[in-house]
Amino acid sequence: MTKSVNLLDLKIKSKYQLNELLSKGQGNEFILTTFVNPFSYNVLLAKPELVGKMDVILSDGSLHKTLHNLFNPNKVDRTSFDFxxxxxxxxxxxxxxNSKVxxxxxxxxxxxxxxxxxxEMYxxxxxxxxxxxxxxxxxxQEAIIKLADSxxxxxxIxxxxxxxxxxxxVxxxxxxxxxxxxxTCGGFIEQSAIKADYYHPLIKKLGLRWLQRAVMHSHVRQRLIKDYPRFVIKYIAAHLRNRLISKAPKK
Known part of the structure; x- marks a missing residue:
């Protein structure tokens, strides 16, 4: 658990760090970018082999960002794949x-x-x-990948x-x-089929994207009720345990 937590936290970067990596890559490599939120954090935590393949993981949500910055030296901002x-x-x-998408x-x-x-927007x-x-x-799936590559x-995305x-x-x-x-973009494509700029301007200004999603989608309400409290408890417990381990005298 300790190694998985450390690996995942080290992969979490800021938007600035992503832009630096993209500028260095200059089309000479694949750059794999995904996002983590209170739901997906524990999912990825259980798959360190998958986390290790990602080049950048961005913090998708204020709750995760706040906890990450509280326990980690590499401070990040909230960065989601949405407008x-x-x-x-x-x-x-x-x-x-004129990039091909x-x-x-x-x-x-x-x-x-x-x-x-x-x-319509672009x-x-x-x-x-x-x-x-x-x-x-x-x-x-492989056939679609080859078609996309062609x-x-x-x-x-x-x-x-x-x-x-x-x-x-991967x-x-x-x-x-x-x-x-x-x-990766989570539910961005499906949300954008409802409305191009899915979030209401006031919702974005107040940072209440979670509330709009909860009102519109039942699965989001379930995550807020069940998964988010579980995430907070497990996250804090794991990071406090890691701190105790790191401060314990070595034999």
Whole structure:
């Protein structure tokens, strides 16, 4: 548990650190970026082999960010893949540089609605391929990866939920031959099919994104009631235990 916690916490970076890595990469490597929140933290904690494959993990949510900064020296900001945070930068840069974008995720049909909404916001955005996030088997998943790779994308955005989306990023980097930026985005594609800029401006200003999601989605309410309190207790207990271990005299 101690090693898993340390590995995950060390992988968590700031948006500035991500931008530094992207500028150094310059299309010469795959850069795998995912996000962690009070729900996905414990999921990823149980999969250190998956965490180790990620280049950058960003803190998606004020609760996780606050606890991370309380217990860790590497201070981070809240960075989510939505239009209150990172998505706007990714799409604006893609539009400016005529980057090829692949969208994979959400239920069948919704990804194309999301694409139309994105194109309304970013008319020159070059989305070269879309596909929903459901595969009947591994062979179909590999076929979609090869199809996406044949488009020579610069950016691949995947929304399948944790840990499926992280496994997809790893498999993509193993199969594809054209280097690109790989992002997970959780429910961003499905949310964007409801409305391009999903969050109300006042909600974004007040930092109440969790409240809007809870009102609109029952599974979010369940996570707030069950998973978030469990996360806080387990997180604090694990990090206090790590501090005690680190301060204990060595024999």
């Amino acid at each position: 209150s945070s990172l998505a706007g930068d990714v799409f604006s840069n893609a539009e400016e540089n 692949v969208l994979i995720g959400a239920k069948p049909g919704l990804v194309d609605i999301a694409k139309s909404n994105f194109k 008319p020159s955005l070059n989305i070269v391929l879309t596909h929903h996030g459901y595969f009947k088997d591994e062979a179909e 488009c020579d994308p610069d950016i691949v 995947v929304g399948m939920g944790t840990p499926h989306q992280e496994y997809f990023l 498999k993509y980097s193993q199969i594809a031959s054209n280097y690109c930026q790989l992002y």
